[in-house]
Amino acid sequence: MVYGGLSALGRELKKEEWWDAKYVILVDENTFQHCLSRLIGYVEVLQEAEFIEVPVGEECKSLEVATQVWQTLLESEADRNTVIVNLGGGCVCDLGGYVAAGYKRGIRHINVPTTLLAMTDAAIGGKTAINLDGVKNVVGHFYSPRLTVIEPMFLDTLPREELLNGKMEMVKTAAVADSLLFERLIVDEAVARQQIIEVARIKNRIVKADPYDRSIRHILNFGHTFGHAVEMYSQLPHGLAVGVGMLAAMYLSVKKLGLSEDVYHTYSRWFKRHADVPRYTLKDIEHMLPLMRQDKKNTAGELRCVLLQESGAAVIDVAVSDHEVRDAFLHLNAV
Numbered sequence: 001m002v003y004g005g006l007s008a009l010g011r012e013l014k015k016e017e018w019w020d021a022k023y024v025i026l027v028d029e030n031t032f033q034h035c036l037s038r039l040i041g042y043v044e045v046l047q048e049a050e051f052i053e054v055p056v057g058e059e060c061k062s063l064e065v066a067t068q069v070w071q072t073l074l075e076s077e078a079d080r081n082t083v084i085v086n087l088g089g090g091c092v093c094d095l096g097g098y099v100a101a102g103y104k105r106g107i108r109h110i111n112v113p114t115t116l117l118a119m120t121d122a123a124i125g126g127k128t129a130i131n132l133d134g135v136k137n138v139v140g141h142f143y144s145p146r147l148t149v150i151e152p153m154f155l156d157t158l159p160r161e162e163l164l165n166g167k168m169e170m171v172k173t174a175a176v177a178d179s180l181l182f183e184r185l186i187v188d189e190a191v192a193r194q195q196i197i198e199v200a201r202i203k204n205r206i207v208k209a210d211p212y213d214r215s216i217r218h219i220l221n222f223g224h225t226f227g228h229a230v231e232m233y234s235q236l237p238h239g240l241a242v243g244v245g246m247l248a249a250m251y252l253s254v255k256k257l258g259l260s261e262d263v264y265h266t267y268s269r270w271f272k273r274h275a276d277v278p279r280y281t282l283k284d285i286e287h288m289l290p291l292m293r294q295d296k297k298n299t300a301g302e303l304r305c306v307l308l309q310e311s312g313a314a315v316i317d318v319a320v321s322d323h324e325v326r327d328a329f330l331h332l333n334a335v
Helices: 006-012 029-034 036-042 063-075 090-105 116-122 152-157 160-177 179-187 193-209 216-221 224-234 238-257 261-274 282-293 322-334
Strands: 002-004 022-028 050-054 082-088 108-113 127-132 135-142 147-150 304-310 313-319
Touching: 006 036, 006 108, 006 147, 022 029, 022 036, 022 090, 029 036, 029 050, 029 082, 029 152, 036 082, 050 063, 063 090, 063 127, 082 090, 090 108, 090 116, 090 127, 090 135, 108 116, 116 160, 116 193, 135 224, 147 193, 160 179, 160 193, 160 216, 160 238, 160 261, 160 304, 160 313, 179 193, 179 261, 193 216, 216 224, 216 304, 216 313, 224 238, 224 282, 224 304, 224 322, 238 261, 238 304, 238 313, 238 322, 282 322
Parallel strands: 002 147, 022 050, 022 082, 082 108, 108 147
Antiparallel strands: 127 135, 304 313
């Protein structure tokens, strides 16, 4: 269930189904400093909660950190009625959901995302995961939060780069599901509260239709097969890497599915207004191809991508050859 605002969360947690709850708030250094006081200021029942601090970013998504959190829960005598409140970006929500899924065979958790990327993507849908041996999200569960709380006030704490990171994922969701919203997001420079809610609702609707990611939910992987490889190889932030991945995927969509070149050029012009397009050599691409083959959507070693037939209409599981991957990456040099 997606809730709008901390005040709504405060009212919800006063209901009878939460009376037996013991709360633990999971934070990182940034959300401890900038967001924790706002959360407990608006949500009275969390004022007595314990908190656990984890490393910032992808560093927290490890088995070692998850084990440390489980040990802390044990030491504090956390029981089946304990609720983990994940206050942070996508990494904190991923880790917290993973920990909640495993502790005592599953306890409740609530996501309070504090980044635009998490509000519109990572905190919605019930995918929880940690990284292993440098591979993102390779160990995890489908384990949905009881609540996801969208509170735009937290966006005031973010630098421009983090807002752009989230905007890229918003554009991705609109590109595969809502052509009119896609056009509005490309035109509007500011991020409006209503747009955040619209994107969150689109993702929530898709997730409800395919909770275990076996069919239609694959459309949300648009840009990610390329993007995850870019993220790991180039160390770009996730949202920006997905934005680059969408450039490559839209180029292939024009060539393979007849996507209008106007859609591709509109998006590429918007991307260039906000970020530099990375340039890759053939040597770079040969390093990224094995990373792309690790994508969970691949079948029998064959690369599968989500491509666009038109704005708002995605096609899943499109086979893409190594030659086409090289072509798409090299074309970034001409964007």
